[in-house]
Amino acid sequence: MKIPIYLDYHATTPVDPRVLEAMLPHFSVAFGNAASKSHAFGWSAEEAVEAARAEVARLVGATAKEIVWTSGATESNNLAIKGAAQFYREKGRHLVTCQTEHKAVLDSMHALERQGFEVTFLEVEKDGRLDPARLEGALRKDTILVSIMHANNETGVLHPVEELGRITRNAGVLFHCDAVQSVGKVPFDVERVNADLVSLSAHKMYGPKGVGALYVRRKPRVRLVAQMDGGGHERGFRSGTLNVPGIVGFGKAAALALAERDVEAERVLALRERLRKGLLAGLDLVSLNGSLEHRVPGNLNVSFSYVEGEALMMAIKDVAVSSGSACTSASLEPSYVLRAMGVSEDLAHSSIRFGLGRFTTGEEIDFVVRLVVEKVKKLRDMSPLYEMVKEGVDLSRIEWANPH
Amino acid sequence: MAYSEKLIDHYENPRNVGSLDKNDPEVGTGLVGAPACGDVMKLQIRVNAQGVIEDAKFKTFGCGSAIASSSLVTEWVKGKTVDEALSIKNTDVATELNLPPVKIHCSVLAEDAIKAAVADYQKKQGLAPTVKPNTVQGDRTELVEKGVLKSGI
Numbered sequence: 001m002k003i004p005i006y007l008d009y010h011a012t013t014p015v016d017p018r019v020l021e022a023m024l025p026h027f028s029v030a031f032g033n034a035a036s037k038s039h040a041f042g043w044s045a046e047e048a049v050e051a052a053r054a055e056v057a058r059l060v061g062a063t064a065k066e067i068v069w070t071s072g073a074t075e076s077n078n079l080a081i082k083g084a085a086q087f088y089r090e091k092g093r094h095l096v097t098c099q100t101e102h103k104a105v106l107d108s109m110h111a112l113e114r115q116g117f118e119v120t121f122l123e124v125e126k127d128g129r130l131d132p133a134r135l136e137g138a139l140r141k142d143t144i145l146v147s148i149m150h151a152n153n154e155t156g157v158l159h160p161v162e163e164l165g166r167i168t169r170n171a172g173v174l175f176h177c178d179a180v181q182s183v184g185k186v187p188f189d190v191e192r193v194n195a196d197l198v199s200l201s202a203h204k205m206y207g208p209k210g211v212g213a214l215y216v217r218r219k220p221r222v223r224l225v226a227q228m229d230g231g232g233h234e235r236g237f238r239s240g241t242l243n244v245p246g247i248v249g250f251g252k253a254a255a256l257a258l259a260e261r262d263v264e265a266e267r268v269l270a271l272r273e274r275l276r277k278g279l280l281a282g283l284d285l286v287s288l289n290g291s292l293e294h295r296v297p298g299n300l301n302v303s304f305s306y307v308e309g310e311a312l313m314m315a316i317k318d319v320a321v322s323s324g325s326a327c328t329s330a331s332l333e334p335s336y337v338l339r340a341m342g343v344s345e346d347l348a349h350s351s352i353r354f355g356l357g358r359f360t361t362g363e364e365i366d367f368v369v370r371l372v373v374e375k376v377k378k379l380r381d382m383s384p385l386y387e388m389v390k391e392g393v394d395l396s397r398i399e400w401a402n403p404h
Numbered sequence: 405m406a407y408s409e410k411l412i413d414h415y416e417n418p419r420n421v422g423s424l425d426k427n428d429p430e431v432g433t434g435l436v437g438a439p440a441c442g443d444v445m446k447l448q449i450r451v452n453a454q455g456v457i458e459d460a461k462f463k464t465f466g467c468g469s470a471i472a473s474s475s476l477v478t479e480w481v482k483g484k485t486v487d488e489a490l491s492i493k494n495t496d497v498a499t500e501l502n503l504p505p506v507k508i509h510c511s512v513l514a515e516d517a518i519k520a521a522v523a524d525y526q527k528k529q530g531l532a533p534t535v536k537p538n539t540v541q542g543d544r545t546e547l548v549e550k551g552v553l554k555s556g557i
Contacts, residue, residue: 308442310467314415326442327467330506334442349442382421382471384446384463385439400438 005364008320009298009357010153010181015249016206016358022252023208026245034242035233045244052251056213059254060179060198061189068214068237069247073180073201075227076214077104077147079238080176080197083224084145085112088174092142098122098130099340100154102178105147127291128157128341136167145174150193151182154324154337154353155290156299158182165194174222180204180212184257185265185296190215196222202246206358207253211246214238260358268356269297271365275354276300278369283376289324289338289351298356303347306386307379312352315375319368324351346385407468408502414472419479422461424448432525436516442466443510445474447517449481449489451525457481457489462517469507473497473514486522490534 036042184205198215230239285305309323324335334348437444497511
């Protein structure tokens with residue numbers, strides 16, 4: 001068992017050795033520019049890129065022509081949202097999204113607001129999911145785009161995207177789905193979801209960082225205003241020399257994901273449950289953030305009452321995880337996702353996100369359970385709040401001295 | 405977060421964790437912060453008849469910097485008179501632990517905790533309060549001069 005243990009698979013994943021092997025020749029031997037139409041270096045690069053395109057398309061049930069390469073999902077989100085809004089601005093100026101989206105979506109929406117668009121940020125239920133009725137109620141005659149992610153990056157909670165897609169299709173509104181955290185972990189098909197635009201990222205599925213894709217539906221055809229102008233690459237959707245090694249890696253990662261997904265999901269789910277049950281057996285006052293049933297298999301986001309997240313992460317320093325605590329963010333604000341779900345601020349400060357993945361072992365999980373239980377107990381012994389609760393004090397009745 | 409060795413030491417080997425009897429007339433208890441902010445410190449001092457702090461204990465709900473700051477002040481107040489303890493400034497704590505700018509507020513809370521503990525002790529003893537808790541003495545210019553805080557923040 002290697003120390004430190006990596007349990008932050010939602011932040012990023014290691015590149016699978018098989019993916020790395022596929023990429024390497026394209027750095028020094030087959031290094032051609034895929035747009036060099038006049039010689040073998042270019043032709044073979046183009047061939048490799050097109051093979052990768054077919055793999056990514058297959059993973060989401062699309063055709064190869066519908067996949068546009070980008071530098072990552074942040075760019076894909078920007079392209080989808082701003083590109084569609086700018087193209088369809090004469091049709092309407094209203095967009096709909098939800099409060100728990102990734103910052104790349106939320107900030108793109110805020111940018112459009114500054115340009116005169118109107119955005120509705122829907123609330124989610126306590127389990128983190130969007131109620132389809134809320135979406136239906138928010139659509140207007142001038143709505144042009146809805147953007148709702150499939151799996152949330154912090155809680156792993158899955159939105160009912162098939163139902164949401166049905167609603168948008170009936171209303172004739174474009175549906176953009178950020179599927180970064182779900183594709184490769186759970187089944188995702190662009191037809192079943194009725195998605196018009198889908199953001200994908202390589203480094204969340206054991207591919208390299210710096211490459212992503214945007215699915216852009218052709219039937220019926222979705223149009224976008226390009227955000228990167230230049231040589232007209234990717235059918236004019238996104239100019240810029242293609243990151244051939246990265247794309248080849250993405251293609252290989254996608255092929256592996258499709259082949260191994262279902263077996264891996266079962267294995268990772270079993271390990272996640274081992275972790276969850278182990279923690280619940282060893283500790284009291286542990287709460288799960290978000291729906292257990294509708295969740296990607298490798299995610300466990302829990303709050304340990306009366307223990308602060310960053311202090312716990314320091315205590316388990318041989319394990320890599322993340323936290324929704326304010327102390328871990330540069331802005332000193334606790335996780336906006338947890339807050340939108342109605343999780344109280346102090347529980348948001350006490351949250352830890354465990355992300356399991358392809359290379360997680362049972363031995364690692366057992367070690368982490370023992371370590372976390374030990375350290376939470378130690379921090380609770382140091383916690384004035386835990387002491388007061390054990391004495392029978394009702395913390396909600398106290399007037400705190402420095403609410404800053 | 406890249407923390408200094410002293411900070412990590414105080415976090416991993418905190419000094420004086422625990423509780424004193426809050427009903428003891430020689431004990432002053434200060435409870436500052438708020439759970440909603442992710443920072444709550446309880447600092448207790450036992451003051452002898454000569455006005456010297458004989459013992460101090462703390463409990464903290466908060467990040468590594470908060471725990472280290474409160475551990476450090478329990479070390480510092482022991483053996484000091486009440487007045488000397490009140491002169492401990494958050495800037496001293498921040499400098500000693502080399503707190504990153506974003507964590508300076510943890511040292512502010514530690515200073516507040518001392519003042520709150522002293523105020524509680526003085527109230528129990530029927531003494532005139534020396535200073536109101538929640539006053540902060542560490543000043544921005546001094547922090548910038550010492551290089552603890554980047555100017556312009």
